[in-house]
Amino acid sequence: MVNFTPLSQHIVEVAMQSKQIDTIVRGGTVVTPAGIAVQDIALSNGKIVDLGEAITSSAPSELDARGLLVLPGGVDTHCHIEQMSGAGLMNADTFRTATRSAAMGGTTTTVSFAAQHAGQKMRQVVSDYATLAEKGAVIDHAFHMIVADTGNGNLTEDIPALIAEGHRSIKIFTTYAKVRQDDKSILDILALARDAGAMVCFHAENDGLIGHMTEKLLAEGRTAPKYHAESHPRAAEIEAIDRMCRFAEFTGARIMIFHVSTREGAEIVRQARARGVMVQAETCPHYLFMTVDILERDNPARFMCSPPQRSPDDQEALWDAIADGTIELVTSDHAPYRLDASGKFAHSEDAPFNQIANGMPGLETRLPLMFNAMVSEGRMGVEAFAQLTATAPARAFGLDSKGAIAKGLDADLAIWDPEVSYTYGPNDLHDNTGYNPFEDTTIKGMPRHVFSRGEMLVRDRRLVTEAPRGRWLPMNAR
Numbered sequence: 001m002v003n004f005t006p007l008s009q010h011i012v013e014v015a016m017q018s019k020q021i022d023t024i025v026r027g028g029t030v031v032t033p034a035g036i037a038v039q040d041i042a043l044s045n046g047k048i049v050d051l052g053e054a055i056t057s058s059a060p061s062e063l064d065a066r067g068l069l070v071l072p073g074g075v076d077t078h079c080h081i082e083q084m085s086g087a088g089l090m091n092a093d094t095f096r097t098a099t100r101s102a103a104m105g106g107t108t109t110t111v112s113f114a115a116q117h118a119g120q121k122m123r124q125v126v127s128d129y130a131t132l133a134e135k136g137a138v139i140d141h142a143f144h145m146i147v148a149d150t151g152n153g154n155l156t157e158d159i160p161a162l163i164a165e166g167h168r169s170i171k172i173f174t175t176y177a178k179v180r181q182d183d184k185s186i187l188d189i190l191a192l193a194r195d196a197g198a199m200v201c202f203h204a205e206n207d208g209l210i211g212h213m214t215e216k217l218l219a220e221g222r223t224a225p226k227y228h229a230e231s232h233p234r235a236a237e238i239e240a241i242d243r244m245c246r247f248a249e250f251t252g253a254r255i256m257i258f259h260v261s262t263r264e265g266a267e268i269v270r271q272a273r274a275r276g277v278m279v280q281a282e283t284c285p286h287y288l289f290m291t292v293d294i295l296e297r298d299n300p301a302r303f304m305c306s307p308p309q310r311s312p313d314d315q316e317a318l319w320d321a322i323a324d325g326t327i328e329l330v331t332s333d334h335a336p337y338r339l340d341a342s343g344k345f346a347h348s349e350d351a352p353f354n355q356i357a358n359g360m361p362g363l364e365t366r367l368p369l370m371f372n373a374m375v376s377e378g379r380m381g382v383e384a385f386a387q388l389t390a391t392a393p394a395r396a397f398g399l400d401s402k403g404a405i406a407k408g409l410d411a412d413l414a415i416w417d418p419e420v421s422y423t424y425g426p427n428d429l430h431d432n433t434g435y436n437p438f439e440d441t442t443i444k445g446m447p448r449h450v451f452s453r454g455e456m457l458v459r460d461r462r463l464v465t466e467a468p469r470g471r472w473l474p475m476n477a478r
Contacts, residue, residue, distance in 0.1 A: 105365060108451075137469075174244070205237050237261060291310065304353070
């Protein structure tokens with residue numbers, strides 16, 4: 001059941017009483033929480049105000065969607081945008097370049113990271129990041145708070161106040177020297193989040209195992225990018241996911257495990273949920289559509305990510321976990337670094353694997369890749385696709401006006417042509433990364449038109465605005 005706020009209800013009632021409809025999308029096959037039907041959709045003041053088989057009202061703007069699928073705009077709750085990494089490297093995208101790319105791929109809401117570094121006050125970090133978003137974001141957005149420093153009043157003052165203001169998601173790293181938290185600090189943060197009504201999200205890998213393997217590989221002269229995967233053994237993910245689930249069980253906090261990549265990791269989440277642990281999990285397209293042998297290709301740095309890609313068996317286990325609800329979200333983990341000295345090769349093109357920035361672009365490719373697998377190839381169907389990529393992410397993070405097509409919700413629509421086929425090129429995305437990791441992949445089904453709060457951003461596969469019109473979204477308590 002999708003609910004909307006009293007304010008949204010009031011907007012719907014006023015619009016219907018006055019017949020002030022701005023746009024009608026006519027005759028599309030509409031996917032709603034109640035099912036699939038050929039319907040018209042009336043939009044007014046940025047909201048969905050009516051759905052029906054044949055809306056008799058007229059509007060200044062009408063769009064013929066016959067033969068097309070009308071889906072909720074995608075909600076991508078794991079994106080690195082205009083962010084300084086823990087290693088001090090700025091990623092390639094500004095809010096403008098990242099969110100225009102998101103819109104072209106059918107995504108209308110992002111949740112990215114206000115990243116704290118040691119010595120910084122979280123209040124200032126969030127304020128500075130919000131300024132960047134206001135200046136550049138084309139679509140609506142919220143923020144996770146990456147907590148690297150719990151001292152200096154951050155844990156006792158800044159973070160509780162920011163949670164109360166609507167920043168209800170915290171991200172913790174269990175690895176990476178400059179940002180990771182030790183077990184006691186993690187437990188302290190979990191207790192705070194439990195009491196304040198926030199979610200804690202984890203990059204869950206065991207730091208000791210990664211450090212041990214990295215040192216061993218470098219000592220043996222195995223420094224090429226392909227050895228990155230061995231430096232992040234599956235045991236590192238397995239141990240850390242289990243530990244974070246146990247910590248959540250102990251504290252009673254709500255947690256999200258980011259980018260699950262292994263069969264065992266998914267099974268740990270499944271068992272924890274069966275015990276009543278409040279844990280949710282996501283995975284990403286690069287785990288569903290790439291395997292570890294991709295690091296044997298030319299220029300493998302472009303495919304490096306953490307955790308690394310795994311095996312075909314892990315892929316099938318992840319799909320099984322999606323099917324049974326163990327994994328509820330598929331997000332991009334968009335982490336763009338250019339293939340030059342400003343990005344992947346900041347330490348030279350011959351740098352060892354541990355000095356190459358990890359991450360790939362994914363905001364624009366996430367939805368088409370998933371649509372091709374789930375709808376065009378029939379793996380789970382269009383309703384499951386909408387749930388996995390829009391509805392579930394919005395609900396997990398309290399973005400109650402997003403993620404579904406229903407009266408009173410924001411008029412965020414992605415109108416898909418299910419018949420169009422497209423083969424990705426080497427550099428055909430609208431971000432600032434300069435390459436497409438899914439080059440030569442052919443997909444069937446692409447978003448043709450995209451609306452954000454009733455405003456058309458993409459028409460006939462062309463971006464028609466990249467103005468900074470996006471709004472910050474508070475996360476409602478769960």
